[in-house]
Amino acid sequence: MRLEVRFAGFGGQGVITAGRLLALIIMEADPSLYVVYSPSYGFQTRGGDTLSDVIISHEEIDYPKVRRIDLAVMLTQQAYNKYCGLVKDDGLIVIDEHVNKDKGTCGNKRHYKLGIVASARQIGSDAYASTIMLGASINYLGNTEPLKGRLMLEHARQVVIRYFKETLLGRKVGIEDLINKNIKALEIGYEMMKIK
Amino acid sequence: MRLEVRFAGFGGQGVITAGRLLALIIMEADPSLYVVYSPSYGFQTRGGDTLSDVIISHEEIDYPKVRRIDLAVMLTQQAYNKYCGLVKDDGLIVIDEHVNKDKGTCGNKRHYKLGIVASARQIGSDAYASTIMLGASINYLGNTEPLKGRLMLEHARQVVIRYFKETLLGRKVGIEDLINKNIKALEIGYEMMKIK
Amino acid sequence: MNPLIQNYLRSEYAQGKRRTIFCPGCGNGIILGYFVRAIDELKREDGFDDSKLYIVTGIGCSGNIPVPLKYNIIRALHGRALSVATGVKLVRPDSEVVVFAGDGDLLSIGGNHLIHTIRRNVGIKVILVNNMLYGMTGGQVAPTTPMEAITHTTPYGNPEPPLDACKLAVSLGATYVARWVVPLAKQCIQSIKELLLHRGFGLLECLSQCPVYQGRYVIGIDRPSKIMDYYLKITVVSDKPSYGDKITIGKFVDYERPTYEEIMWSIVNKAREGGNYEA
Amino acid sequence: MNPLIQNYLRSEYAQGKRRTIFCPGCGNGIILGYFVRAIDELKREDGFDDSKLYIVTGIGCSGNIPVPLKYNIIRALHGRALSVATGVKLVRPDSEVVVFAGDGDLLSIGGNHLIHTIRRNVGIKVILVNNMLYGMTGGQVAPTTPMEAITHTTPYGNPEPPLDACKLAVSLGATYVARWVVPLAKQCIQSIKELLLHRGFGLLECLSQCPVYQGRYVIGIDRPSKIMDYYLKITVVSDKPSYGDKITIGKFVDYERPTYEEIMWSIVNKAREGGNYEA
Amino acid sequence: MGKYSLMMGSEALVRGAIYAGIRFYAGYPITPATEVAEYMAQLLPRAGGIFVQTEDELAAINMAIGASVAKWKAMVATSGPGFSLMQEGIGHAINTEVPLLIVDVQRGGPSTGQPTMPSQQDVFQARYGSHGSYEIIVLSPGNVQELFYLTIDAVNLSEQYRTPVILLTEEITAHLWEKIYVPGPGEYPVLPHATPPTRGDEGFLLESQLHDERGYNVANDPELSAKALWRLIRKIRDNVDKISRIEVKYFDDEPSVFIASYGCSARSALAAVKMLRQDGYKVGFLRLITLWPFPENTIRNAVRGASTVVVPEMNSGYIVNEFRLLGLNVVSVPKLGGEMPMPEEVYSIVKGVLS
Amino acid sequence: MGKYSLMMGSEALVRGAIYAGIRFYAGYPITPATEVAEYMAQLLPRAGGIFVQTEDELAAINMAIGASVAKWKAMVATSGPGFSLMQEGIGHAINTEVPLLIVDVQRGGPSTGQPTMPSQQDVFQARYGSHGSYEIIVLSPGNVQELFYLTIDAVNLSEQYRTPVILLTEEITAHLWEKIYVPGPGEYPVLPHATPPTRGDEGFLLESQLHDERGYNVANDPELSAKALWRLIRKIRDNVDKISRIEVKYFDDEPSVFIASYGCSARSALAAVKMLRQDGYKVGFLRLITLWPFPENTIRNAVRGASTVVVPEMNSGYIVNEFRLLGLNVVSVPKLGGEMPMPEEVYSIVKGVLS
């Protein structure tokens, strides 16, 4: 079993965080799994496109980069155009509402359109797209064969809380609020996927 | 034909100059000959031992360092002890008066003792040892088979004059005197060897 | 695209196929604009000949400032812009050699070349973009970072007192030294013009915002315009360099002494009096 | 062999199997003697603990000064003595770290480390032996060589104005800066003692004769004692550094500010308050 | 005692180094090695150690030398351009026998090259980049877990042989996050730090010219110099088999062809071997853990039957030469541009070789 | 037109460089390359050129780059420690295609090593010393006369291929005085200087990251980067046979054994061959004039019959590996300590091989 997940979008949309959290959640959900997480690096993260990949496997992971993606969550048209081709024929493409589906190469793959960015803004900032994406992904992955019955929303909740507590250490105000909003975003994302 | 000559002594005795002049004189005497000149290099030239080697050949010179010396002129005991062993059995060892001949390894080689340092001081400075050595060497080498009839004192005179004119260029006083004394030293050296 | 700037861009930039690599609100882009305007004004006012420009850059975000321009651009190794520029200036004493370098590039890894270039009075014009840290590599401490500041490599506070580049330059005998700050557009442009017309070594230090790292971590402000305001708060015009809680800005020195290239060429002429040597 | 000095030599030197590599009459040997005497006096007067000495040297004739001594000696690469010394001082803040370096070593290739070491105020004591050129490599121009001087690499005269190391150090905030000259034995020894007792970065520049190259080529005097006299002629005691036709000598600054090692160790302590990390 | 964590390669390296007893870090920021510095800046003081951001890479390696000589295990980390600047210092540490860990997180070169892209282009520079004749130990970790352990091994080797050791990794491994096991204290062996020996009340003498074992300069004596230098070379050469390690897989059925690689590109190689095996091709897998000294004998013994080796690497074809010296048929698969070789690429090349 | 003189190697080098059109020299004094600087300081201004003594070697190579880009053929000369410091700059010149002459007068290493003693220890550093993948041209003159001509050849090659070229000589050759012939003006070919191309009213862009042919940065694009870098590598690799030269002697009677060497040690080798021939042994002689790119084909063709090569060199055995790659039986004769191999030494080793 090898599952490949890619999150892609603009810098500032939390694409990097989503990947890292997913990797941590998988470790929490099933400690026997191997996990590789690889965010994009360098100057490109400062403006323009950003992506982060998570690979999950029950054996040691050799090639650490994605080749055939099982789940791709893409928040921008640019990202979609660039990466949809890498998604497996039986994989899932999740795109933000505003993104146009490809007529050509990717048109016949499975697509879900979710209002990720809009919801994030409703919660208060584009950055919540991160945990929304994550929630949606947890839901989807938790229903795929290898993770079924092992990956639960609860794992995600715990990890997200722990993660923000640790990374925001030292910050004086608003931690509670931030965590709550992220949990809410997580749940919203989870629900979005349910509806599909 | 390959002739190897070594001058050795303390820094300040003109050992380096003697070698360079000899090389130039050989070139003057017989332009068809190959000449390599190699003075000692580095910190050791500033205090303590100094040497300079000249190799003369009628074919291209491969190995450029001395191995079996034809003529060695050595002004100090240290130099003598160190290098007399490198002189060919049919070579010539010239040492300054004050240097003691080796009882052991070198004792059966041909030795000449010349009053080089004393004469130099008489002329006015230890540095004249340089041209005295040179004169003696010209005489000896001009009588060896390969250079016989080709290497003359006159060549040496011309080169020495030219050399000092060039290297002392810019110096304001005493050039005439210096050149005259060096020519005198050259002749004294030449004579010393004649007597032997 | 602004047509004034477009006029000065090399083709892929002018055609919009390439854009600057700077983060949103970075001072580097603003300085690029100032530089173009200074040249543009000089060309109109003084008939400045910009075809004799050679621009040498350091490595760092700021080293990318002149890259879009259609001048001769030499990207030097990190820290070595002044050496490359000296090479250019010596063989082309009539050219105008400008160096763009960051505070890390010029003062940290390149510090030795700075001392000696100033001492020699090489006729190079340096625009030092001081964002008080290393932007390109992601927000590490620089020799200009305030003491105790938190950066990615000083999580417990910067242990080192900062260096005042202008003070150092003045003490070494630099013949033109000024410091301004990005929000002071007019002063920056004027100073660039003076620099370009100066004879001998000149340094213009330009305090510039790096919203992404300096803004967020060192100052604690991330709105670019607010960092610009912050800069105006911590600076004060003076005729003496000082780099403490208040940083002084202004023109600190402007005089002339023989340049390195002049002396070198007089040596060449002197040597040739004694007879040419042509191999 | 002088028994006082012999006492301080490592075995092969003490036994006379090895001798210093300096040319006859070189100031380096004299400075070696001064250094030993300063330590000897300090041991008697202050109970100075010379077992805590680390001596780091540059490459150059002057870098060989402490080699015969039986202390911990680290021969650094050319120009890097201050870096090595900073490493030592940081991990052994209680040790006494002394650097011997030539003017080429410290001011030319090592210039960048000098700036930053002074800025940080690392508690290193530098003895700069200024013979106004490169001795080791055979008499080339140095950043300290007077302008227009003839050296092996400036046959048409030195095109560069010299650097005043003391002035530079003072302007960068060095906490002890003095310049003396080899013939002033007492002042040199006294200054070495002060240096060794100083807290923070200290620089003693010692003008020293190189009879072989500086004497012969730059000054035009080759008798060592006469070069010493010449030095007395061109120097004058003052409280401000200046390096022109007359070179000022004297103690220029002597004060205290927090040292780099102190700040670094306070960071370690602060960091550990938040919990140790032992892998 | 230990525990599992999701960790970036750079953090694993840093934790490995601190585990190994490193207490001094000097470095100058450079992509993609900056994260090593940043984790160090964070963690080292908490371990009682000192982190310095130096004015340049020359200062970094020389400060580390000072710290190592005076008291503590020390390290530096850099990438291409900084690695070039450190070469003089590396040779100096070799000659003065200073234990030191030197990390090169490889990016694309030459010059400023490709700062954010991985490569394996410094493989020969690591071996030959400093002037003068010398031998050096260079290790190449294959993944984040190994990055942790090899960092400790590297430090141990540097102490055992009193010599700098180079850990040569790539942007990929340094920036990849993997789940790894971090051992508890005492679980993994760590050697004590070796500072220069002193004699009686004589301090040490660390001479940068060639010197005898007490530090006395012998550079003007050809015989003693030769002796001094051969000693430094032989202490590595004579222990190749002790120092150098490889990993082999799929050799039980004596394949005639194998894929050999190292570092991150070995991951592509392994994926390719698995694909090939799945498709019924008999292909072996060899991974160099030590690049230098090159483990000739160990390799010869391990691959006895095989006659052909395919060598994918992220440079213009470097280590492949060493396999040529073993007398094997060699297929070089050089890769420039900053991407790992794709397993599919390697797969089809090997298929081509097999048919 | 020309004339004969007794000349020190360093002076021959300097005169060769000026003959070749070098008009800018930047350098930092270092034994045993200082004489090159000193002769330059003397002669270059008289040739209308500029000599600079820089603050260090980093400044030297970068100033030379600036001068070469802006107008004049430029060079630097150094030895081991300085050569290490110049490595970053060498890679930079390669990547930005700046013609440059780089001279390394080899002394003993590593570190400060043996400053006044010759060696051939930088043979691999010259090839691999900078980070990143690249190819470079390295020439090794055998005597003072050749030092003169190869300096010109090196400058010509650097202009032709728009790349730095390294002239790798040794303390011995640089300090030896030999009678040489110095050609008159126009007697020996000299190429014009290549500065970076500009387009229309657009100035040039010399980018230090990987770039396309107009200078635009392509470092983030794996495909374009690979293309850019392969182009730099191929312009040398594809011209090996045009670039690289050897000298062969005593191959007429098809000896099965030959001695191969380069630089000053080839003089010992030749002396040994002569001794062996005198004593009736059939032994060939091969001298590498170009070290890199290694002239594989040329050598294969030249030595066709021979199966064994004895390789004396003044290092721990470096270039000998390249002969191993040719599939020859190889006897390495490494020599450390600062003395040339004695012809007698080589003689007896070859005799051992022959019996």
Add this chain to the structure above:
Amino acid sequence: MRRRSIVVKIDVDKYLCKGCYICVDKCPTKVFEVSSVIGDYGIFLPEARHVDRCVDCGICELYCPDYAITIIRSGGNEA
């Protein structure tokens, strides 16, 4: 000297603007507002909604780090 011309339009290049909002914050007469149009960098573009308030100080153009702003004046564009 700038001729007395009237600013008729202020153009923001949607491809170049990175959304730093320096123009929005620094315009002395608050000519700019953040729109809801997304530019090429994924940010909401500023828009010169109140050109009528423009005093032609030129600061928006001068400060824009990405040469995205062009002040268009009646009587031709003579920036």
Add this chain to the structure above:
Amino acid sequence: MRRRSIVVKIDVDKYLCKGCYICVDKCPTKVFEVSSVIGDYGIFLPEARHVDRCVDCGICELYCPDYAITIIRSGGNEA
């Protein structure tokens, strides 16, 4: 403080002396002269011919770059 002792001899180490003659030139009472004895470096050694003129200023010892000079005093050598 130096005890009032009398200089009885000034030793020049023939193995160490490099013949710089700083001692000869700098001794305020001209105690030294150049002898005709050749030292280990091939130079004529200085000799303290006039110890009776020595004022025990110590400068010869201090200045000697090669620690070749030892002032020997009655009442022991307490340099």
